[in-house]
Amino acid sequence: MRGLDYQWLEALDTVVINGGFDKAAQVLFVTQSAVSQRIKQLEKWLAQPVLVRETPPRPTAVGRRLLGFYRRVQLLESELHPALAPDGLDAPLPVAIATNADSLATWLLPALSPLMQAGRLVLNLTVDDESRTLNRLRSGEAVAAISSEPTPMAGCISDRLGQLEYLCVASPRFIERYFPDGVHGAAMTRAPAVVFDQHDDMHGGFLAERFALSSVNWPRHVVRSSEAFVQLATQGVAYCLIPDLMIREELACGELVDLMPGQGVVRTLYWHRWALESGLLATLSQDCISHARRVLQQ
Known part of the structure; x- marks a missing residue:
């Protein structure tokens, strides 16, 4: 056969x-x-x-599995070619990573910077919610994924990176307009929030848990950028859940205020990659894991 x-x-x-x-x-x-x-x-x-x-x-489903396999083989070949080249020159390795927007805005690029500065890799970053990034690894679109899911797929390894703490913040002007009597459920039904996309369940879960509000009972802006979350909050047009790593200066100078101290949201992140990675891919994973563990809460 x-x-x-x-x-x-x-x-x-x-x-x-x-x-x-x-x-x-x-x-x-x-x-x-x-x-x-x-x-x-x-x-x-x-x-x-x-x-x-x-x-x-x-x-189809089997087609996606074959594509994932084929693209991993291509990547292994790309990593092998420089070692076999007679001139010994290393071409940058194309690496696709599925990441959530908040990791991209905080710790991921500094973790990858040494390898990029050395000219050893070129990036293809796919940004999605941390609950869906594993789909990119499963389909072969990425060789590594940052996810909130702790359990690895078959043939993969998952390493705990640490936690991002999300604070519910707004500007003093926004607070004066929408929360003059404090933060409560009725005020939350009027105050515009910011969410990443229509599938983003973090803010809805936060309001349901803290104020028993349904997912349709509050206004929201849909913005697929963590940096834009901060801009909208500082400009006084919305409040949002944002990682404390991104807004420490704004909190320190009073440009933003933590609406509910001690009642934020904590997300644990994991680095998923194929178990058979070696060479530069293994170095990349170790660099990202080590840097994330230094920066994120443990």
């Missing part, structure tokens, strides 16, 4: 990345019929489909 052909996986990957068979054929310098034939051969070998034929095509 013929084994798995990497040309089949290359065709699948190229179709998914480029959103169709025509563009995949152009990238691979083959005919559209050749691309289609490779996909059909892969599906015949598996006895199940790997693509949902819609516009654009998307991988």
Whole structure:
């Protein structure tokens, strides 16, 4: 029986990345019929489909697993090539990491900076809520993920990084307008908040636990940027939950005020990566884990 052909996986990957068979054929310098034939051969070998034929095509569950496998193999090859090159020159390794916005805004880039300054890697960062970043690792879109989920996927390792403490903050002007009689449930139904996206459950959980408010009972701005959270709060147009690491200066000078001292939200973060990583990828993971443990609460 013929084994798995990497040309089949290359065709699948190229179709998914480029959103169709025509563009995949152009990238691979083959005919559209050749691309289609490779996909059909892969599906015949598996006895199940790997693509949902819609516009654009998307991988099935088994297709996603194959893409994850193929992209990990590509990464290992990229890491191996410099060691085999006769001139010994190291090309930067492309590394995809799935991160939450708050880690990106606080500790992640300083952790990666030494390797980037040495010219050893180029980054492809995907930003998502920490409850969903593992999907990127599962699909092969990332080789590492920062997640609030402690349990690793099969074939992966999870290391505890530490905790981010989120404070509920607002400017003095905002407090004067929306909380003149203190912070209570009725005021929270009028005061505009900030959330990361429509799936962000942190703020809703905070209001449900502290004030028994439903998820539809309060106004919110949807802003996919941690830095913008701080700007909206300091400009006096919203209040928000934000990591204390980001606003220590604003709290110290009174530009922002902790609305509910001692009643913030704590999120524990974990670094997930494939168990077989080595070389530069292993160094990257260790640098991120060590730096996060120095910066985050333990």
